[in-house]
Amino acid sequence: MSTRSRSRARSAPPAVPWAGAGPYALALRTGRGPLFLRRTDGWLLPLEVERWCARADPVDRAVLDRCEGAVLDVGCGPGRLVAELAARGRTVLGIDVSEAAVDHTVRLGGQALRRSVFEPLPGEGRWGTVLLMDGNVGIGGDPRALLDRVARLLRPGGLLIAETAVVDVDERSEVQVVDGTDVDTGGHGAFPWARLGTPALLRYAGRAGWRTAGQWTTGRRRFVALRSRSPRSASSSAEPANSTALISSQRARKPSADRPVADR
Structure with a gap:
């Protein structure tokens, strides 16, 4: 394998069966549902x-008014949030x-x-704020692992x-993205x-050393703000988290696996 091929292989996203084609991609391209997360027992969670x-x-x-730094x-x-x-x-x-x-972004x-x-x-x-909106606190199916990962992304x-x-729920399951017409x-x-x-999120966060910075409900949507309790060591040469060095340009361009927009 050539050096270029090895580089492409290392930086390519992992195989995620639902993300490339099918109902999810079609819904994002058209801007319309219906779209659901379906558990193995057939229960459907509508996606907005x-x-x-x-x-x-x-x-x-x-929510975005509360964001700090980059x-x-x-x-x-x-x-929609990135654009705003x-x-x-x-x-x-x-x-x-x-x-x-x-x-689309x-x-x-x-x-x-x-x-x-x-x-x-x-x-x-060096990031000042990480957002996990629209249920993305569920990414990976392991809240503790996700919280640990986010802590490493954030500045102290x-x-x-x-x-x-x-609702008050603490659930882990295997799901599929479907449009309601899919066969099993x-x-x-x-x-x-x-x-x-x-x-549930506050329980996981407390065990992982996060401090609660706020919680609120607006309409039918609920939010939690958390702050890392323990500062972590950082390179003395690193720019502040709100530095534009984190992103090389504000000009919109399509990233690729080989040339991420903010790699340094």
Whole structure:
């Protein structure tokens, strides 16, 4: 394998069966559902595709008002939050494993990178705020592992803002993304996911050393703000988290696996 091929292989997103084609990508491209997470027992959780593909609403904007420093939107989807922050002149990067999501974000004028939160990312240890909106606190199906990963992405004392489930739930399961017309695929394309209400997230966060910075409900949506309790060592040469060095340019462009927008 050539050096270039090895580089491409290392930086390519992991195989995520639901993210490339099929119902999820189609819904993001059209901006319409229906779309669901389906558990193995057949239970369906409706996904709010139309809201995700619209511009940031007043609830979103109030959340973004709380952001500090440079912002990393994990699981940015079609990019409404990235676009809103970019329009405010904020340093912001979205990441998503879906190429359709990244493309949509870039078309809105935001910066986005096709990558998993568990892969190497630009600006590690220097982000001022990490967002886990729209249920993305469930990414990976292991809340403790996700919280540990986010702590490594944030600067010392950085802020995590997470949107939690509207009910008190602490659930881990295998799910599939479906449009409601899919036949049973026998688990093909299933991936681990978690659903957490606010009490469950606060329990996991407390055990992992996070400090609660706030919790609130707006409309039918619930949020938690967490701050890392223990400062971590950082390179003395690293720029502050709100430095534009985290992102090389605010000009919208399509990232690739070989040239992430904010790698240094």
